[in-house]
Amino acid sequence: MAPLFFKALLEKLNRGFWPYIIILSHTILGTSLVYSTPRSNVAFLVLITSLFSLYYFKTDSRFKIIAGAILALVVIPIVGVRNIFYLEVIFQISVFAALALGLNIVVGFAGLLDLGYVAFYAVGAYLWAFFGSQQYYVLSFAPGTQPSNLPFLLPGDAFYLFIFFAIIVAALTGILLGMPVLRLRGDYLAIVTLGFGEVIRVLANNLDKPLNFTNGPQGITPIQRPSMPQAVADWFNDLFGGIIGHTASIADLYNVMFYLFALLVIIVIIFVTRRLDDSKIGRAWTAVREDETAAIAMGVPLVKMKLAAFAVGASFAGAMGVLLAASRTFISPESFSFMQSIGVLSMVILGGSGSIPGVILGAATVTILNLQILQGFSLYLSELRQSDAIIPIINFAWRDLSTQLDPAKYQRLLFGLILILMMIFRPAGLIPAKRRKRKLASDTATAEK
Amino acid sequence: MNRFFLSINVRELVRPLGQLTLFSLGSAAALSIIVLIMALVLDQTIIGETLTEKLNVSLYTYTLINLPQVVLDGLTIGFVYAAIALGYTMVYGVLEFINFAHSEIFAVGAFVGVEILIALDQTGMLRNASLGMAYVFLIFAILAGMAAAGALAVTVERVAYRPLRGAPRLVPLISAIGVSFLLQDVIRLVEGLTTGDFNRIFPTFGNFDQRIIFGKLALGSTNLTLGVSIKSLIVIISAVLMLVGLNYLVNATRIGKAIRAVAQDRPTASLMGINVNRIISITFLVGGLLGGAAGVLYALKFTRIDPFVGFFPGLKAFAAAVLGGIGNLTGALLGGIVLGMLETFAGSYMGVFTMGAAGSEYKDIFAFSILIFVLIFRPQGLMGENVGQKA
CATH class of the missing domain: 1.20.58 (Methane Monooxygenase Hydroxylase; Chain G, domain 1)
Structure with missing residues (x-):
């Protein structure tokens, strides 16, 4: 009732x-x-x-x-x-929403399971990290031995240019990887992309010799940001300083700026995705996703269409990578692990693959769960641990609780549960894609006839 | 009693032994020839000169003298891969589905075995155990690991895969990835809560760490001891026993016949009175048993385990299954052995051949490169038949 x-x-x-x-x-x-x-x-x-x-x-x-x-x-x-923490959470939500929307093109529209999506993100991030830091002059030094007074290769404003370079490079990487493997059936493709993700991570970890490209596990830092004129800061403070209650520093404004960039990327992705979805390519993707054999029979160029999906998805990840490198000013191979790929995948699956609002909802939910709820729970537990409280019936003192029980570190559990439960109970996601609805509507229409 | 012995199909016992020997010797010989030729070619270049300067030995001799050890190591890890790969390949053969969680089933087997041995170690029983008892304990740990992994595999199939049967291909795969991630953290959680530390060390007992020494070889100014550790021998022998047992089960028993029938054509098998769900459960059970045993053996060989220990062996074993031809049991054996060998050869010689620019740290991605190449040029694998995608 x-x-x-x-x-x-x-x-x-x-x-x-x-x-x-x-x-x-x-x-x-x-x-x-x-x-x-x-x-x-x-x-x-x-x-x-x-x-x-x-x-x-x-x-x-x-x-x-x-x-x-x-x-x-x-x-x-x-x-x-x-409260700068909120901005951090919202920035993360926007970054992951953009990544999830990019992966959504590959998984949701074309039906290709890509388990190494973060690799393209890494390609973008390392591209700007190499050219936007002193790394070019560090090439001949082993990690940790370079002198400290090296110049930067490019000015920070080259960032804007590199967003476009990253889009091209990531798309090319996607095509290069896709060409041989996209002929494979879906589940093989999943494993190969997984392998590719690991290859990129291992390369990032180990390309500190013979020439020091990636600085190995220590990662590259500092990475430059685009310049922010003092006038912008003054303008912002004049306008909003009274409401905010304190003068915003340049660092705060950088956070706002990167949030706005992420937002811009999201808007571009949504726009591109919607246009593509209604175009010939989008219909071809749907055909490939629903039935490959029938799609071939209808004259859909299978490999070409799959490559297009792969390249488009990869290019957005590349752009986000540049954004990440600049906003963090530091990147290391750890940020591009297999777990990140699965995290993005679980956002797509949770929200509903193929559905734009769904994917954004998924990204927001998973990021908030990750950053706020799990971490809040961790804090709560550690407070309990420091108190003298005892669980009444089983007579267990909270302080004896193992410090290993730190919910913030159990993201895999979260991702795993999301994937299993969604697949069993709601495979179309929280907000199912419209096309599925349309299909159902036409089904009932034919039934009525 | 006599009738029992008569009913044993000796051919099915001998055949896999022959195949295993053939695959091991074949891949060892092929790879040895390749590295020796490479060594001969590179000997005259700057690479050979650098090595001569450093170790006072020519590249060719260096390669030759290291060979027996590399082959033995490759064989050990190859058999572990083969045992895991069989789990993938059996499930794939029956369900056309990559059981992504198999690597965690392997890890659970390793953890159960190691925890039992650690518990025994804490009571002092292991330290005072005679040699015979040490082997009894080890066998007990392997059996316990097998039982736990087998039970887990069946449970996972029942809970996370069976409700999805008949769904589009990617749906159970995503669910399997979820199970894999979930299990990794469940292991971590359980270990963290009960022991406070999720890196576990295989306790030292028995004579497993000793080495049987064959002799010493002069390597430039140093000596290279040629020998095989007892634990490697145990790994190889147990793996061979399991592989032969599995081959017998699949090829010479009624259950095996049912498994093959279900793999070939599920609806028809069902019409012939085979309980398909039961056979699928048995398939997962057998795969889990093998995976669990491989887990304990892996822990014995490499000593240290953590909740993510299954990830790389699992992926490599999958690569091995694909290399051999997924769905094909003999192929999984071949793939495992070849991949283990290739990886060990690459890990041992790549550093020397490239003057340290790319060494054993690239070992892990070697398997993926092979996987990609196999999938491009021979997607059906070395031994698989060319079958199209089942609808």
């Missing part, structure tokens, strides 16, 4: 002027909560979920766009500079 009641309630609320009121009150509630209690996780969740009420409730599309823009471009930077 209860689910029916909620459904009826939601339908009632989704009519007339109700959605506007709900969205506005949700957003204002979230903003004011975060603003007044900058340390609360609950307040942050209220603010973030307002994005989804914005997505869910039916309103005028102009209202949606304006509300979304205000939320993303004004509210979040202000709130984020007030």
